[in-house]
Amino acid sequence: MEDKRTPRPRSSRKGKGRGVTMETVGRLAGVSQVTVSRALSDPSKVSPATLEKIRQAIAQTGFVPNALAGALATSRSMLISALVPAITNVVYASMVKSFSDRLREQGYQILLSETGFDPLDEEKVIAAHLSRRPDAILLTGIYHSAKSRQMLLGSGIPVVEVWDHTDTPIDICVGFRHAETGRAAADYAVSRGYEAAATISAGDERALRRKDAFIARYTHLTARTVPEINLAGSATLAHGRECLRRLLEERQFRAGVIFCSSDLLAHGVIIEAAAQGLRVPQDIAVIGFGDQEFAADVEPAITTVRVDRDAFGRAAADAVLARLDRRDTGGHAIDLGFKIVRRGSA
Amino acid sequence: MEDKRTPRPRSSRKGKGRGVTMETVGRLAGVSQVTVSRALSDPSKVSPATLEKIRQAIAQTGFVPNALAGALATSRSMLISALVPAITNVVYASMVKSFSDRLREQGYQILLSETGFDPLDEEKVIAAHLSRRPDAILLTGIYHSAKSRQMLLGSGIPVVEVWDHTDTPIDICVGFRHAETGRAAADYAVSRGYEAAATISAGDERALRRKDAFIARYTHLTARTVPEINLAGSATLAHGRECLRRLLEERQFRAGVIFCSSDLLAHGVIIEAAAQGLRVPQDIAVIGFGDQEFAADVEPAITTVRVDRDAFGRAAADAVLARLDRRDTGGHAIDLGFKIVRRGSA
DNA sequence: CTGTTAGCGCATTCAA
DNA sequence: TTGAATGCGCTAACAG
Numbered sequence: 155m156e157d158k159r160t161p162r163p164r165s166s167r168k169g170k171g172r173g174v175t176m177e178t179v180g181r182l183a184g185v186s187q188v189t190v191s192r193a194l195s196d197p198s199k200v201s202p203a204t205l206e207k208i209r210q211a212i213a214q215t216g217f218v219p220n221a222l223a224g225a226l227a228t229s230r231s232m233l234i235s236a237l238v239p240a241i242t243n244v245v246y247a248s249m250v251k252s253f254s255d256r257l258r259e260q261g262y263q264i265l266l267s268e269t270g271f272d273p274l275d276e277e278k279v280i281a282a283h284l285s286r287r288p289d290a291i292l293l294t295g296i297y298h299s300a301k302s303r304q305m306l307l308g309s310g311i312p313v314v315e316v317w318d319h320t321d322t323p324i325d326i327c328v329g330f331r332h333a334e335t336g337r338a339a340a341d342y343a344v345s346r347g348y349e350a351a352a353t354i355s356a357g358d359e360r361a362l363r364r365k366d367a368f369i370a371r372y373t374h375l376t377a378r379t380v381p382e383i384n385l386a387g388s389a390t391l392a393h394g395r396e397c398l399r400r401l402l403e404e405r406q407f408r409a410g411v412i413f414c415s416s417d418l419l420a421h422g423v424i425i426e427a428a429a430q431g432l433r434v435p436q437d438i439a440v441i442g443f444g445d446q447e448f449a450a451d452v453e454p455a456i457t458t459v460r461v462d463r464d465a466f467g468r469a470a471a472d473a474v475l476a477r478l479d480r481r482d483t484g485g486h487a488i489d490l491g492f493k494i495v496r497r498g499s500a
Numbered sequence: 501m502e503d504k505r506t507p508r509p510r511s512s513r514k515g516k517g518r519g520v521t522m523e524t525v526g527r528l529a530g531v532s533q534v535t536v537s538r539a540l541s542d543p544s545k546v547s548p549a550t551l552e553k554i555r556q557a558i559a560q561t562g563f564v565p566n567a568l569a570g571a572l573a574t575s576r577s578m579l580i581s582a583l584v585p586a587i588t589n590v591v592y593a594s595m596v597k598s599f600s601d602r603l604r605e606q607g608y609q610i611l612l613s614e615t616g617f618d619p620l621d622e623e624k625v626i627a628a629h630l631s632r633r634p635d636a637i638l639l640t641g642i643y644h645s646a647k648s649r650q651m652l653l654g655s656g657i658p659v660v661e662v663w664d665h666t667d668t669p670i671d672i673c674v675g676f677r678h679a680e681t682g683r684a685a686a687d688y689a690v691s692r693g694y695e696a697a698a699t700i701s702a703g704d705e706r707a708l709r710r711k712d713a714f715i716a717r718y719t720h721l722t723a724r725t726v727p728e729i730n731l732a733g734s735a736t737l738a739h740g741r742e743c744l745r746r747l748l749e750e751r752q753f754r755a756g757v758i759f760c761s762s763d764l765l766a767h768g769v770i771i772e773a774a775a776q777g778l779r780v781p782q783d784i785a786v787i788g789f790g791d792q793e794f795a796a797d798v799e800p801a802i803t804t805v806r807v808d809r810d811a812f813g814r815a816a817a818d819a820v821l822a823r824l825d826r827r828d829t830g831g832h833a834i835d836l837g838f839k840i841v842r843r844g845s846a
Numbered sequence: 847c848t849g850t851t852a853g854c855g856c857a858t859t860c861a862a
Numbered sequence: 863t864t865g866a867a868t869g870c871g872c873t874a875a876c877a878g
Contacts, residue, residue: 186865216654221631222572223855226870242593251588266612285567308562391797425799451737453771532849569871572854
């Protein structure tokens with residue numbers, strides 16, 4: 155860890171000679187620009203002697219190749235776009251991480267942006283990304299505006315839609331069926347024999363779809379109505395606590411199981427229950443979603459829906475790589491499924 | 501939310517005519533390429549009539565400008581690099597979010613990568629990023645390899661180092677003094693009169709620096725030794741729980757305050773304490789770090805060191821923008837400080 | 847208001 | 863093994 159700090163030489167060198175190019179390096183090494191290019195892309199095509207001279211010239215000048223120019227010349231940017239609703243949400247962040255780890259191995263870089271949950275915001279982001287000419291693009295979810303769809307198709311690059319499932323993807327789809335998770339949770343809840351059920355859900359479309367499926371199945375099986383609370387905002391501990399309070403006060407919910415759209419909400423419910431002297435799962439049982447890192451380590455541990463985010467990221471990356479290598483396979487829609495993980499909370 | 505799904509026309513159109521360019525658009529609109537360029541960058545310089553024709557041609561072709569070519573021509577990529585140790589760590593993610601939100605307003609995009617905690621890994625990432633010719637770059641921390649430093653300086657672009665503090669930044673530095681936070685926590689611990697202290701820390705350099713400062717100050721003030729546990733891995737709930745167990749068993753720690761390098765560890769300690777029938781803060785008091793979103797909402801709420809990550813991101817962005825606008829100010833080292841937030845856990 | 851001419855820095859022919 | 867020429871798609875002068 156060196157730390158020889160020299161205040162930067164504030165050379166706002168504008169006029170000319172601002173960038174070290176292959177031309178510069180070549181001149182210094184006594185060869186042409188092309189040879190420098192070769193030395194970098196395929197050293198075996200250059201004699202050891204000149205190779206060495208070029209190396210020195212590079213070291214001396216601190217030359218860093220201009221990937222923009224390279225991309226323009228080859229029509230390969232070695233850049234891959236990734237669009238997620240929110241980077242601060244670990245669920246998406248970890249998926250992107252496994253996606254990008256895999257691709258970085260192959261020399262790609264990831265251009266990451268947030269889209270929020272609105273298809274129209276997403277549209278702008280997509281346009282901005284496509285203008286960088288990425289070699290492929292990853293999107294979260296399967297609902298995109300018509301214009302987005304058109305741009306995507308027009309770009310001619312591989313498109314992966316993750317974190318959901320459709321039989322008619324734009325190109326490739328890697329994910330799971332949200333409604334199924336809700337139904338599975340309902341089946342689980344019924345099988346455990348809780349006397350009542352409620353839901354707490356964030357406001358995004360996918361969460362609502364899970365919730366709706368849960369309620370539909372639960373009422374179908376038990377003929378009981380299910381009080382629900384839908385947040386406008388995002389899933390946080392504080393919201394989880396608040397929602398349990400509201401459920402108990404306003405909705406007259408006394409006991410039973412609560413299906414939450416996120417482990418964070420579930421955790422909040424558990425904390426609030428304890429604060430109110432209610433026992434989990436005896437009085438209030440809780441089912442979360444996501445199997446986040448903390449889910450297994452809180453007390454009681456959270457029964458939840460596990461989706462293998464790393465697997466999504468990897469599968470998405472592999473699919474992209476296959477396309478880029480023309481080891482192409484046909485219109486994909488990969489359903490990686492999910493699993494109900496039974497733990498202490500329900 | 502449209503969803504007219506048409507399986508992609510697997511046109512791997514390679515040969516020619518693969519991209520729609522300004523040339524294509526111009527031809528369609530009956531004007532030259534330059535006019536299209538003008539229409540996009542400064543519509544006022546083009547007559548309304550031709551502007552309209554160009555608009556139509558663009559809509560018709562689905563033209564998306566090639567930002568790579570633009571960047572090459574202008575030497576402005578409108579791209580800003582951000583390097584953080586780990587994107588899945590909310591602490592860094594939220595900082596990057598506020599950074600990029602601000603910059604996106606100005607038309608910039610963020611090229612984000614993980615560096616891990618090793619300066620040599622960082623070095624490679626820096627090189628890769630600089631090859632994209634970003635207009636500025638954000639780094640986490642103040643320790644970088646000599647070569648990194650050289651490349652950064654050579655690039656001639658604004659460089660912001662965040663999340664730490666030094667009086668001799670490469671260019672701009674926005675953050676806080678880690679050692680100070682450890683000392684402040686020690687002072688707080690002593691002022692509360694706990695009979696003993698211990699530390700639980702993640703293995704990264706900054707966390708260790710906080711821990712060392714805590715111990716130095718605490719022993720200085722009380723002449724007591726401080727048992728410490730340093731993790732190899734990252735800060736998780738599970739590790740927090742495990743560390744408390746080890747503290748109680750191996751280190752014969754019975755009661756007192758524990759300074760954790762992260763709120764996550766602190767939360768784990770609190771959970772484990774409850775599981776063991778220990779009261780917080782009466783038996784075991786806990787001080788966290790970061791003031792993460794959940795810190796105020798667990799039971800008891802976590803006393804912690806608050807650093808305003810959003811402010812860091814914004815300040816970093818503003819500094820970068822000032823440089824890029826030549827509203828430049830001199831060698832910056834902005835210390836945004838921190839605050840001990842007293843809550844229930846200590 | 848519009849078009850022509852030059853590059854931007856690199857990779858890809860084709861010759862030598 | 864090396865070099866000269868050409869083009870990637872766009873912007874920036876300069877003319878008209």
